[in-house]
Amino acid sequence: MKNQIANKTEFSELIEKHQAIIHKITLVYANGQTDREDLFQEICLQLWRSFPNFRNEAKFSTWMYRVALNTAISDIRKKKTDIHFEQLRDNDRMETEPSDEKEQVKLLYRAISKLNRIDKALILLWLEEKSYEEIASILGISKTNVGVKLVRIKQKLEEMIFKLQ
Amino acid sequence: MNDKKLKDMWNKAETLMGASDYESPAIEQFISGRSNDTTQKIKNMIIFDLVLKALAVCALAVDFVFYFGTANIMAVTVAGVAILLPLIFMQYKLLNRFLEAADNGQTTRDKLASMLTYLKTKFFTTLLSVSGTYLFGFIAGSLVYFYTTYGYVRPLDGVDFVVFLTFILIGIVLNFVVNQGQVKYHIKHLETCLKDLNDKNLELVTENIELQRKSDRSNKILLALVLVLGILLLVIVFKNIGFIVK
Numbered sequence: 586m587k588n589q590i591a592n593k594t595e596f597s598e599l600i601e602k603h604q605a606i607i608h609k610i611t612l613v614y615a616n617g618q619t620d621r622e623d624l625f626q627e628i629c630l631q632l633w634r635s636f637p638n639f640r641n642e643a644k645f646s647t648w649m650y651r652v653a654l655n656t657a658i659s660d661i662r663k664k665k666t667d668i669h670f671e672q673l674r675d676n677d678r679m680e681t682e683p684s685d686e687k688e689q690v691k692l693l694y695r696a697i698s699k700l701n702r703i704d705k706a707l708i709l710l711w712l713e714e715k716s717y718e719e720i721a722s723i724l725g726i727s728k729t730n731v732g733v734k735l736v737r738i739k740q741k742l743e744e745m746i747f748k749l750q
Numbered sequence: 751m752n753d754k755k756l757k758d759m760w761n762k763a764e765t766l767m768g769a770s771d772y773e774s775p776a777i778e779q780f781i782s783g784r785s786n787d788t789t790q791k792i793k794n795m796i797i798f799d800l801v802l803k804a805l806a807v808c809a810l811a812v813d814f815v816f817y818f819g820t821a822n823i824m825a826v827t828v829a830g831v832a833i834l835l836p837l838i839f840m841q842y843k844l845l846n847r848f849l850e851a852a853d854n855g856q857t858t859r860d861k862l863a864s865m866l867t868y869l870k871t872k873f874f875t876t877l878l879s880v881s882g883t884y885l886f887g888f889i890a891g892s893l894v895y896f897y898t899t900y901g902y903v904r905p906l907d908g909v910d911f912v913v914f915l916t917f918i919l920i921g922i923v924l925n926f927v928v929n930q931g932q933v934k935y936h937i938k939h940l941e942t943c944l945k946d947l948n949d950k951n952l953e954l955v956t957e958n959i960e961l962q963r964k965s966d967r968s969n970k971i972l973l974a975l976v977l978v979l980g981i982l983l984l985v986i987v988f989k990n991i992g993f994i995v996k
Contacts, residue, residue: 597777604772625772626780633781635855648855655854655861661788661939686762693759703946706858712760725857726948739756 596636599645600629606649609713613697613705614657624657631656643722650710651723658702696745704738711735788936789852789865792873795929796845799880802887803838807831809890816897823893823903826983830886833976840969841879844872859947863955866940869933871962877929878973881922885980888918889987906988914988915981922977 600607607628615621635652643651697705703724710720717728724731772780784790810827817823851864896903906914944951 593778593781594774597774597781600777600781601772601774604777623786626783627785627787629777629780630783630785631787631854634785635853638853638855651857652854655856655858656787658858658943659787659789659854659861659865659939661936690759690762693756701942701946703858703943712757714757723857724947725859730948739753742756 593633596633600632603646603649606646606713607653609709610650610653610657612694613709614660614702624660627660628653628656647719647723650715654706654709654723658706692746692749693742695749696742699745700738700741704734704741707731707734708738708742788932789848791932792876793845793848793852795880796841796848796876799883800838800841800845802883803834803841806883806886806890807834807838809894810834810886813890813893813897817893817903820903822986826889826987827893829979829983830889833882833979834886837879837882837976841876844876844879847872848876859944859951862940862944862947863951863958866937866944866955867959867962869937869940870959871966873929873933875966875969875973877926878970878977881925882973882976882980884918884921884925885977885984888914889980889984893987903987911985911988915984918984 607625610628611621611624615624632649632652639645639648697708700708706724707720710723715723717731720731721728726734807830810830814824814827814831817827848868851868852861854861856864893903941952944955
């Protein structure tokens with residue numbers, strides 16, 4: 586893949602295809618629309634800069650998660666990382682959603698926003714249907730550790746959602 | 751709440767948040783932009799310092815030509831270049847180390863651990879090396895100034911000398927304090943993340959840092975010596991002390 590991508594245009598097209606990954610990460614780590622855009626931009630830049638070191642040993646999406654999450658975790662520009670739920674846009678698509686579902690999704694995000702940066706990464710990868718092995722290879726911890734931590738984080742999320750309801 | 755329900759809620763969230771899709775030209779603009787990342791600032795600091803050191807070497811070479819025949823000034827320029835060249839090499843090695851540590855393509859654990867190790871062991875050395883540039887840059891620049899203005903090195907009196915030295919020392923100390931403050935916050939953040947990843951991680955990295963610190967001590971001593979030598983050269987130039995036969 587690396588040999589095929591010779592310039593910025595080709596790389597941008599590749600990112601365009603996989604941008605959903607970055608959007609999900611910015612939703613969890615950034616605070617409001619402007620911060621989300623800033624983080625999106627920073628992640629794209631870091632992906633481009635890290636690309637020369639990308640070895641085809643890992644899947645492109647795994648590598649992308651790694652770079653994007655490392656960028657989000659290391660980002661210390663903003664101290665507050667809570668998502669402002671008041672800022673959620675009531676767009677057309679949202680209007681069609683039943684209101685209790687809308688509330689539940691907000692609750693889930695509010696609960697995730699209260700987790701620490703590492704737990705956010707773990708739960709995000711699990712929600713994205715990544716295997717324990719893949720999560721371990723992205724974060725650099727053992728599969729057993731991933732399992733143990735996920736059980737704890739899910740419990741924590743459940744408790745928080747219950748309290749927030 | 752079961753796993754399926756959590757995942758269903760997650761999948762609905764994407765629609766709810768209404769994230770806008772970017773076209774390829776917008777992404778191309780993003781990757782051509784400037785980074786606001788803290789690591790980028792450290793990288794820029796090291797690169798900027800490398801450029802300044804290279805300029806100082808060039809200025810000293812010019813000084814050598816200007817003052818050809820004045821033995822003590824020629825000796826000072828040669829000594830300055832002889833000290834700066836290894837410093838440039840060392841700073842270049844530090845830059846490579848930093849780029850390795852800052853690579854986001856590593857696993858999260860490795861990224862956090864390598865950045866923490868760099869900041870705790872090599873950053874002080876980097877700052878010492880940057881401080882050295884102030885001194886040599888000042889010496890090289892002043893020699894050019896004196897040549898173009900007076901045609902010779904005007905000896906400074908006691909008060910002038912104290913004022914110059916004070917300004918340089920304040921520059922060095924300020925540079926230290928500002929950078930140390932920023933890095934301390936960064937270190938704290940990295941330590942917290944490493945601890946959150948796995949309690950044992952931080953212990954292992956701390957042990958590794960202690961080992962590296964011991965091996966890095968000689969570098970720090972060497973750099974501190976360079977700073978002292980730089981100040982000595984400054985005294986030699988501006989007090990016109992001939993340490994080599996005129």
